[in-house]
Amino acid sequence: MFSALSESLKNERSLSSIRSNILAGLTVGVIALPLSMALAIAVGVPPQHGLYTAIVAGLVIALGGGSQVNISGPTAAFVVVLLPIVHQYGFGGLLISGLLAGVILVLMGLARFGRFIEIVPYPVVIGFTA
Incomplete structure (x- = not known):
């Protein structure tokens, strides 16, 4: 996990790159923090x-670490999934479902399941991410 961060820092030591990353982080934070509170x-x-x-x-x-093509942050699409979990199982159910989702994502990453995205039709990917 930390190897990606150290590799990124080795490749981006210029002052302009660091300044750009800090500005991007602040911009994302200004959007993500209130959005996360609203979604909660x-x-x-x-x-x-x-x-x-x-x-x-x-x-x-x-x-x-980061990626030029990775977008991470809160998304309103999960409200539809999480609302019934909170109502039926309470806050504990929400925590467990979040942890299980994270474990499943890590296991899928370790198993290199990302390669199967090639078989998903392009319109489906665009519709899902739009």
């Missing part, structure tokens, strides 16, 4: 939980 309220949990989640997720993503 929409799911039915206190807004500070959305704030904590955005901060922890941002740190984990930053430590894991």
Whole structure:
């Protein structure tokens, strides 16, 4: 995990690159923090939980390195999935579902499941990410 970060730092030591990354991080933070709080309220949990989640997720993503094509942050599409979980299982169910989703994503990454995206039709990918 830290190897990606150290490799990124080795490749981007110029002052302009560091300045650009700091500006990008501040811009994302200005958008992500209030959005995370709003999404937490929409799911039915206190807004500070959305704030904590955005901060922890941002740190984990930053430590894991970056990519020119990777976009990470809160998304409103999950409200539809998370709202019934909170209502049926409470806050504990929300935490467990988040942890399980993270474990599944890591396992899929380790198994190199990303290569199967080639078989998904382009319109489906665009429709899902739009």
